[in-house]
Amino acid sequence: xxxxxxxxxxxxxxxxxxxxxxxxxxxxxxxxxxxxxxxxxxxxxxxxxxxxxxxxxxxxxxxxxxxxxxxxxxxxxxxxxxxxxxxxxxxxxxxxxxxxxxxxxxxxxxxxxxxxxxxxxxxxxxxxxxxxxxxxxxxxxxxxxxxxxxxxxxxxxxxxxxxxxxxxxxxxxxxxxxxxxxxxxxxxxxxxxxxxxxxxxxxxxxxxxxxxxxxxxxxxxxxxxxxxxxxxxxxxxxxxxxxxxxxxxxxxxxxxxxxxxxxxxxxxxxxxxxxxxxxxxxxxxxxxxxxxxxxxxxxxxxxxxxxxxxxxxxxxxxxxx
Numbered sequence: 285x286x287x288x289x290x291x292x293x294x295x296x297x298x299x300x301x302x303x304x305x306x307x308x309x310x311x312x313x314x315x316x317x318x319x320x321x322x323x324x325x326x327x328x329x330x331x332x333x334x335x336x337x338x339x340x341x342x343x344x345x346x347x348x349x350x351x352x353x354x355x356x357x358x359x360x361x362x363x364x365x366x367x368x369x370x371x372x373x374x375x376x377x378x379x380x381x382x383x384x385x386x387x388x389x390x391x392x393x394x395x396x397x398x399x400x401x402x403x404x405x406x407x408x409x410x411x412x413x414x415x416x417x418x419x420x421x422x423x424x425x426x427x428x429x430x431x432x433x434x435x436x437x438x439x440x441x442x443x444x445x446x447x448x449x450x451x452x453x454x455x456x457x458x459x460x461x462x463x464x465x466x467x468x469x470x471x472x473x474x475x476x477x478x479x480x481x482x483x484x485x486x487x488x489x490x491x492x493x494x495x496x497x498x499x500x501x502x503x504x505x506x507x508x509x510x511x512x513x514x515x516x517x518x519x520x521x522x523x524x525x526x527x528x529x530x531x532x533x534x535x536x537x538x539x540x541x542x543x544x545x546x547x548x549x550x551x552x553x554x555x556x557x558x559x560x561x562x563x564x565x566x567x568x569x570x571x572x573x574x575x576x577x578x579x580x581x582x583x584x585x586x587x588x589x590x591x592x593x594x595x596x597x598x599x600x601x602x603x604x605x
Contacts, residue, residue, distance in 0.1 A: 288429055291324060291421055299414040307386065307402035311379030314406075318375045321417075325556035326428060329567070330420045331371055334364040336531040336565050343372050347385070354392050356408040363416055370413035427500060427534065428558065430473040431571050434465060434536075444577045450540075461538045461575065462504040475500060501525045501533040507572075508540045511593050515601035518561060518568050518593075522602070525566045533568045534558075538575035545588045546572050551595065561598050 298317040305313045321327050340346075341359055346369065349357050360366045377385065383398065386405035395401050438446070446464060450457045469475040501524045505517035514537055521533035539546050548570045550559035558569040570593065 287326075287432075288421055288426075291326065292418055294320065294324075295327075295414055295418055295421075299410070302410055303403055303406045305402065305406065307383045307398040310386070310402045310406060311377070311382035314374055314377055314382050314410075315379045317410075318377075321371075322375065325553060326421070327417060329552075329556075329560070330417060331368060332562075333531050333567060334368050337362050337368075338365040340365060340369045340372060343376060347373075347389070350389050355389065356405075358412075363412070366412045367416035370410055373409055374413060426473060427475075427502075428569070430469060430475070431534065431536065431558065431569075433472060434468050435571060435573050437468070438464075439574050443575055446575065447577050450575075457540075458504065458506045458538075461506065465502075465504055465536055469500075469502075501528065501530050502536065503534075504536045504538065506540050506575075507537050507546050509544065509591075511546075511591055511597055512601065514546070514570075514593050515597040516604075518563075518570065518598050519601040522563045522566050522568050525568075531566055533566060534571065535568060536571045536573060538573050540576050542576045542579055543589055544591050547590055547592045548572065549592045549594045561595065563598070563602070 298313075298320060301313045302310070302317055321331075338361055346357075346359065349359065358366045358369065360369055383402060386402045387398070390401045390404060393401075393404075395404065442464070446461065449460055453460060501521055503517060503521045503524070505514055507514050514535075517535050517537070521535050525531065525533040537546060548559035550556075550570065551562045552560050558571045560567050560569045
């Protein structure tokens with residue numbers, strides 16, 4: 285949870301700096317906040333997902349409406365859409381234009397103090413973004429943090445026991461790992477998952493909270509050396525997400541090979557976690573778990589053989605009948 289706390293603290297601090305800034309420093313604080321948010325993979329992922337919720341008007345058109353209204357007006361229908369519109373302004377507003385933009389919108393309010401104008405503009409324009417991002421970190425992105433904890437717990441403490449069970453029931457080994465993941469999701473974060481609900485495209489192993497506000501499309505696959513099989517897993521969760529009208533899905537890959545490391549060469553920044561693929565409006569996160577116990581000490585192991593799941597592998601899986 286340290287990462288979650290750091291992000292929430294970072295958002296709170298930058299919000300205070302913006303809304304308490306004097307007029308002359310507003311543009312600088314806006315730029316600092318936009319640059320910081322843009323470097324946080326989890327925050328940019330949340331914003332990217334929200335862009336699919338509804339279409340936002342062009343920035344200049346919207347600001348013209350605000351000026352005519354003598355205050356911020358929100359032509360969006362959802363909180364997510366409003367937050368994206370606020371982010372568009374935060375990220376595109378030039379530092380030397382911030383003070384002038386505040387004056388343009390609020391000059392007819394009778395407020396004469398430039399600092400008061402700037403702070404009112406900052407509160408009304410950017411509060412929707414910072415409040416929404418903070419809520420999303422607690423709610424939607426908690427899936428990512430839960431999966432991160434699951435990876436650590438499995439690799440550090442549970443993979444030997446799971447491996448022993450796997451060797452006793454290899455015909456249902458994938459189900460074994462999915463059951464373990466399902467149990468953890470419930471115990472750690474109270475995600476209620478339903479085993480194999482039917483959809484128009486097949487039977488995903490795990491789909492959580494389908495009757496709630498934020499369904500979780502999540503599936504687990506074993507990697508035993510076939511990258512093509514993992515790519516088919518990406519295709520499956522992508523199709524499940526389309527079935528349920530969702531824009532985010534998760535694939536958890538249990539690496540059962542003793543000498544191969546599976547690398548996900550996705551569409552996001554190289555240091556983003558989890559890596560992901562953007563597929564026609566659906567972002568598919570791929571989480572890899574080292575499921576095979578070490579057979580010797582690290583000093584005696586030879587070099588691991590890397591295997592990469594690439595965009596071309598996923599594209600091929602999407603094109604296969």
